[in-house]
Amino acid sequence: MTLPLTPVWFVALPLLLAFASPLWVRYRLLMPLLVGTPALLLLLAFVLLPEVRTGPLLETIVIAPPLGIHLQLDSASWILVALISLAGLLATAFIWLSDAEPYLRDRRAFVFLLLLIAGCNGMVLTGDLFNLYVFLEIAGVSAYALSALRRDASALEAGLKYLIIGSVAAVFFLFSVVLIYLQTGQLNMAAVAARFGGIPAPMQLLIGLLMLVGLGIKAELFPFNFWVPDVYQGSHPVLAGLFSGLLVKAFLFVLFHLVFLLLADPQVAGLWLMGLGATTMLIAEVVALRQEDMRRMLAYSSLGQIGLITLALGFGMQATTAGGLFHMVNHTLVKLLLFLTAAVLLRSFVSARLADLAGAGRARPLAAALFVLGALAVMGLPPLSGFASKLWILKGFAEAGVFWPVALILLAALIEAGYYFRWIKVLYDPNGDLKAAAPVERMAYVPMGVAAGLIILLGVAPFLVDDLFIEGAQTLLDRGAALSAVLGAGS
């Protein structure tokens, strides 16, 4: 009897610990386990890394792939799994160390947070369409419950809006899965991909559109993202950081994974997605200019970055895809850092409005400094990580001879600089004299410091990780290899 280390642990461990949560309450293990689980998963990811780099790790569940469900840990999904575990670790560590609000530290929050991580891991790993739907609902339901966790009117409103829009998205996604099964008789993604070309073209278009509506709502792309700022503003900033840093990244990855896998020629779909990404980016950045609430401003900025990632991934060349994946990681770290700063400021000064934060930089110098660092990283100034990944994306576009995205990305960065400097100016306003209303635990700065350290490290030495991202991009784009890995060489 052995317990092999396989990808299924990324889902099974959080599930087991969440189900057994009454036990942890009794033995006072809730907080250590909340932080320990993502830490363990991160460790597991690094243990599996050497194996993953030699070839994709396929795990069969009950019956071999074309018939059953399988989990697939390859270089691309490894990046996402490690990122999800890391983001989960930082956020939960902040909840523990900062002595956060009681509603974030009880059994319910423990269950929701762990299952959010489990759901995101499952979505990224699974190789089966209906299984994807199930994990999408797990991640979704935990997110709805999390955003309403505070139980006051604004949190409940955020939760309700999220729930309604999320269930609509799930219905559309389920509809597309149903149509795929009726047309191909398969649910395994690789098996579907092998037959997808045989579906009549108008039907392909219908399936694609339904899937785009479903996943586009979840991944916060342009026409479907009107609800995002409300949810981010109504939730606790740490949770907003998790949504922006982990949930959306998982959905974006799933969307592009499906596009690259199902479509033999993703050119047209890619062009559409690039258009959506560019629109998302520009509109969000412009709207972010006039936001007066820090959480709302960060939400729009997050949408802008998501648009940028979509733009880069949609192009479908190796360089931009690798850059997009790299930017996903950077953006998660940066947004987590910024939202954690917002949590500290909100706690200290009760409000997160621009007008109420004048001079906050002197009352909370460390938090303000970290905010500045994060803001500079979002704008993409050297030597921070945002610079490295944006440069990578821009170089990718330039080498391919396509210049309109380059211009748009630079324009967006300019607008970003505009609104972030507005906030920085207010934070260091010499006329403001703010007194902190509540103390902040020193230890709360540890996870923020770790995120800041990683941002600087990745900015100074991107060569440490660039192999990983290039391999990830290759795996994501190489449809033939993905198909033959699952279905065998014959197909």
Added chain:
Amino acid sequence: MIGLLALLLFAWMIAGAWVAISQDDLLQSVVGLSLVSLGAVGQFFLLQAPDVALTEAAIGVAAGSFVLLMGVRQLGRHEDKELK
């Protein structure tokens, strides 16, 4: 025979769905939804899916209606009153 029954059940379900959507009295619209679910139970039996039919009967009709009735009890029966 199956075709005819399916058609009749669909007529029943569409009528139920219309009641569920258009009635101002929320109690009646919950009843409408349970009519739709009941119709679906019949459809699933026709379609040789007894497992699904049982599930839909237990979960869709019984549990679903109960959950919504509890909602109606708290939110009040009349849709218009809330929307003023």
Added chain:
Amino acid sequence: MLAFLDDPKILHGIYVLGTLTLFFIGLYGLLAKRHLLKVLISIAVMELSVYLLFVGLATSPGETAPILSDGLTEFAGMADPVPQALTLTAIVIGLAVLALGVSLAVQYHRLTGKADIARMTELKEL
């Protein structure tokens, strides 16, 4: 009586027509109605129609239920079990989300006295 309706193509046509009608009644309700419970009910109708479309189109007339019972000895000529299993899963998930939605709506109504999504304006552009 009316035997032509049992032809596989026509039967499937009936299912397509019926379920799509239900789906778009649900979609209309979702877009047109503003009461929270009405919205949740509309989503439930849409979900139900998708399940019915799935099972309806995956089953051909003449197949038997995928269960070995008296008289049957092997798994042949039976309806496809996968759509049924998936529908079962999806129904339970649908109930879970519906119940969570109703409880959120009730709590929201208790705190604010509102039940209209068009008037949910605690969070807005400042």
Added chain:
Amino acid sequence: MTAVPLRKRVRVKTLLLVLLCGWLFAVHLGLLLQYGLDGQSASMGDALLARNAETASANAVTSVVVSYRGFDTLGEVTVLFLAATGIGLFFGRRDRRDSEVPETAGSPPNEMMVTGVRLLFPVLILLGVYVVVHGHLSPGGGFQGGVIIATAFFLRLLADPDFRLSHTRVGLLESLSGSGFVIMGLLGLSLAGTATFLGNFLPHPVADMGRLLSAGVIPIIYCLVGVKVGAEVAAIFGDMLERGGEHEAAQVKDKPEAE
């Protein structure tokens, strides 16, 4: 909605929505009628059906739900667990003492009903257990049986003033059965014979097909699912009912953070 301009605006909006939905309906209908009517020739479902005898479960849907796609079922149970946890939070009283009298209707239920429900209770429980245990032989299984059991408890709760539902115990059952499901899966992963998550590691000879004790772990897992679904649905019903009768919107407003 008596003012004329408002009514007119509503009309136009409705008309536009109807047109939009009708157009989408026509598009979908056309596409599906043109391409969607023939069932696919060879689906994974047929392949699974052909291999179904391996699981020694007489009900092919059960073997798909519990074994072949058991991972989906685990996820589904998780969603229900999440919803039950969330409802416990938003109706907010599962952490208080167990011995509280459930607040139901104002007048006490009459004697006939109490007796009737007391008689009905064991019958319903028995029916639920039967449906759960025979999940691999006949239609039904963990979900359906679990809901029947939950309904039995719920009726008792509604009608019988002496009846209590211990939330701690329900919570314990919930977490025990949930962990049990995952542990069964991990056992399947760790034993050499199956070596896959949720693998059927108990002997399941095909000759036993149709007997109550057959199909290896399938009935065990379905029983765990039954207990879990029963506990969760009972918890949802209980939570929704207990504060249902009180009109205390004002009271809640006064204490925003109850924790």
